[in-house]
Amino acid sequence: MATIDLETEDKLEYNFYPVTSGSLTFKIRAPHDAHVALTSGPAESDPMYEIFIGGWNNTKSVIRKNRTKPDVAEAETPDVLNGEEFRGFWIRWSGGTIEAGHEGDSSPFLSYTDPEPAAIGYFGLCTGWGASGTWKVDGRDDLETPDALEYKYHPVLAGGLDIQIRSPHNCHVALTSDKQETDPMYELILGGWENTASAIRYRREKPDKVHVSTPHLLHAQEPRRLLIEWNNGHITARVTSRQHPIFLEWHDPNPIGISYFGVRTAWGATGKWRVKSYDPRDGLSGSAQPSAPSAPAPSGGGSGAVCWVPAKSGEVPPTAVQGGQDNGEPLYVARAPHEGALIPGKLVASHGVAYVAWGGAEHGKEEYEVLCDCACSWVPASGGQVPEGAVPGGQTEDGEPLFVGRVEHNGSLTVGKVQSSHSVLYIPYGGEELGFSDYEVLVVQ
Structure with missing residues (x-):
C-alpha cells in the first residue's frame, strides 16, 4: 500500500x-x-x-x-x-x-x-x-537511519517484523519493553563486522548469545528482506521468506515483555528501512508455519506433488485440475501474475482467460498457468486458516504466500486465493474481488 x-x-x-x-x-x-x-x-x-x-x-x-x-x-x-x-x-x-x-x-x-x-x-x-x-x-515509507548508534523506536503490533533494508552493513534491531533502551533488552546485529557476521546480544553485553557467519547479508543498493519473530523468549531471524532457513536463533529462559522495537545503523553505515508488523500465528508476510508448505517462486514449476503448466487463450492442459463450475462449465485451477504478485484463480476456457482477484476487482489474463497432475482434495477451513498440505498457489507483491481455495457463490463454485493475513478467501466474480471467511482449501493427498 x-x-x-x-x-x-x-x-x-x-x-x-x-x-x-x-x-x-x-x-x-x-x-x-x-x-x-x-x-x-x-x-x-x-x-x-x-x-x-x-x-x-x-x-x-x-x-x-x-x-x-x-x-x-x-x-x-x-x-x-x-x-x-x-x-x-x-x-x-x-x-x-x-x-x-x-x-x-x-x-x-x-x-x-x-x-x-x-x-x-x-x-x-x-x-x-x-x-x-x-x-x-502509513504506507511503509522509507525510514532513514544515520551513521549513529541511536535507535528510532516504534510500538510493536504483533510478534513479528517484516523488514526491507538497504544498507552496506551494521543494521541493528532492538526489542525492548519501553520506548528506549531498557535493561534487559535484546539486540539483533545484522551484517555486522563489515557485513560478514550477525549476532543476538542480551543486555548490550558480550559475549553474544549467538554469533554466526553471514557474508554479504546486506547490500547498499538492493533491498534485502528479513523476518524477525519472537514468542515467549524464542527469537529467530530468517532471510526473505519461510522457505529460507533460520540464520539466527536464541531462546531466553527468562523472557522479557516486548512492547517496542528500535532500528539503527552505525560504524560507517546508513540505512533505508521499510518495517511492517505481522503476527506469526496468522501466517503473515511469509512467517514460519510448520503446517503450511512453502510458496512457489513466480517462475512457475512444480511444488512437491503438484505441477503448474503454462497455457494461454483458454487452453486447458490434458491433466488440468478442475476446481469448480459456473452454469455447468468446468472451472480449472489456474494462476497468473498481476502487479508484482502471483495469484491463484479460475480458468474459464470459454472466455479465453484465467481470472484473478486483486485490489477489489476481477482481472482477466490471457497468459496463465494451470495446475496439473495433482492428487488433491478440498478441505473446509475458515478465518484465514490453511490446513496441513495446502497447495501454495503464489504470493502477494509483499511476499506473503497465497493458497488455492474455493467457495460456492450464487450457484457458482469458484476458485480463488486464501490470504491468511486478511483471514479470508478472495474470489474473482462478476468483475469484483469478493471475500469469504468460510471456504475450502486444496490439499495434496
Whole structure:
C-alpha cells in the first residue's frame, strides 16, 4: 500500500482501500469524529466494524459492529483529536480481536474480541457530524537511519517484523519493553563486522548469545528482506521468506515483555528501512508455519506433488485440475501474475482467460498457468486458516504466500486465493474481488 494523503468532508461517506496487513497506522487532523471502517469488501456491508475516534464532541471513542448499538467497546478520550494538529493512532486486528491505540503507545485504549470474527479485506476513512479531516495513512515509507548508534523506536503490533533494508552493513534491531533502551533488552546485529557476521546480544553485553557467519547479508543498493519473530523468549531471524532457513536463533529462559522495537545503523553505515508488523500465528508476510508448505517462486514449476503448466487463450492442459463450475462449465485451477504478485484463480476456457482477484476487482489474463497432475482434495477451513498440505498457489507483491481455495457463490463454485493475513478467501466474480471467511482449501493427498 502506498502512503495515502486524504481529505475527508463532513459527509460520513467512507473512502475504501485494500488492507495489506493486520494493522493500520495513520495521523489525522480533525476537531472530532474520525471514523475508520473494517470490511470484507470496498463498501459498507455486514459484517463490518467501525472505530469512532473522538466522537460525541471529542469526548469518547467506541467500536461498533454492523452499524448497530449498543457499541461493543467504549472509552472516555477527552480531547483525543485536534483540528489544528495531527494526532497519530494505530488499529490492529487478529483472531477476532480489534484494538486501537495512540501512536507511540503499545497498549490500546479500545479493545474488542468478536466471538464470530468477520473477514477484513478493506478499510474505510471518513469524518462527519460537523467535522472534516486530513489523513496521512502509513504506507511503509522509507525510514532513514544515520551513521549513529541511536535507535528510532516504534510500538510493536504483533510478534513479528517484516523488514526491507538497504544498507552496506551494521543494521541493528532492538526489542525492548519501553520506548528506549531498557535493561534487559535484546539486540539483533545484522551484517555486522563489515557485513560478514550477525549476532543476538542480551543486555548490550558480550559475549553474544549467538554469533554466526553471514557474508554479504546486506547490500547498499538492493533491498534485502528479513523476518524477525519472537514468542515467549524464542527469537529467530530468517532471510526473505519461510522457505529460507533460520540464520539466527536464541531462546531466553527468562523472557522479557516486548512492547517496542528500535532500528539503527552505525560504524560507517546508513540505512533505508521499510518495517511492517505481522503476527506469526496468522501466517503473515511469509512467517514460519510448520503446517503450511512453502510458496512457489513466480517462475512457475512444480511444488512437491503438484505441477503448474503454462497455457494461454483458454487452453486447458490434458491433466488440468478442475476446481469448480459456473452454469455447468468446468472451472480449472489456474494462476497468473498481476502487479508484482502471483495469484491463484479460475480458468474459464470459454472466455479465453484465467481470472484473478486483486485490489477489489476481477482481472482477466490471457497468459496463465494451470495446475496439473495433482492428487488433491478440498478441505473446509475458515478465518484465514490453511490446513496441513495446502497447495501454495503464489504470493502477494509483499511476499506473503497465497493458497488455492474455493467457495460456492450464487450457484457458482469458484476458485480463488486464501490470504491468511486478511483471514479470508478472495474470489474473482462478476468483475469484483469478493471475500469469504468460510471456504475450502486444496490439499495434496
